[in-house]
Amino acid sequence: MMYESFKLFAGVLSNRTRFDIVMLLMKKEMSVLELCSESAYEQSRVSHNLKCLLNCGFVDVEQHGRRHVYSLNHEMKDLISEIENHIQLYEARLRKCDILREET
Amino acid sequence: MMYESFKLFAGVLSNRTRFDIVMLLMKKEMSVLELCSESAYEQSRVSHNLKCLLNCGFVDVEQHGRRHVYSLNHEMKDLISEIENHIQLYEARLRKCDILREET
DNA sequence: ATATCATATGACGCATTGGTCATTTTTAAT
């Protein structure tokens, strides 16, 4: 079981589009179009990936008129910011292994 | 940059074969054949994935005669056991969302 | 030197994933 949930978690976030969306939603809740303009990804792309995030419990939606406002699930928010810390550690370790290129 | 390292980390572990190998190496260091028999994966499969794990800094090798003994990078070991804790949290959350099926 | 054991590598094929385009659904405004 452990693995299924890890795979789900990792799979969701190891995609640039979804990762970016999640990071945007870390700041504030947004509608689909707002996410589009902030991310510069096209609408259907954002929608498809929001659906995925919704299915996996990463985000919640609330509908106001014709805007669907997406927010990061507040429990996920905590979890993700903790993961962020770990990743920074991991980054440092990867650099030691010369896996990651230095930024230009 | 953050994303690249996350993707690397997540990508490596969101594969059943590698995940299993890592979990086996959490217990003790092993040769390729030992990993094969413990995991029931065939040799080339294990080798390919060990190479990946090696490239990403997850594991180290030491050669004794014709045995190549793989061990979990000790820094990674800490990191992974911390991640394990988070995943348990995440699992609980996913269950609340009815994403994960109950075990049979 | 040859045979055998342990591991690594390469090439190929299948399956999965993800993005795009076009279209549809839903809601609000006039």
Next chain:
DNA sequence: ATTAAAAATGACCAATGCGTCATATGATAT
């Protein structure tokens, strides 16, 4: 009721990832 705005969906295609099979490399023992 029609139009326009906002979001969702479906189908298709391209790219990627992964496992398998066959083969190669390296190391030890005889």
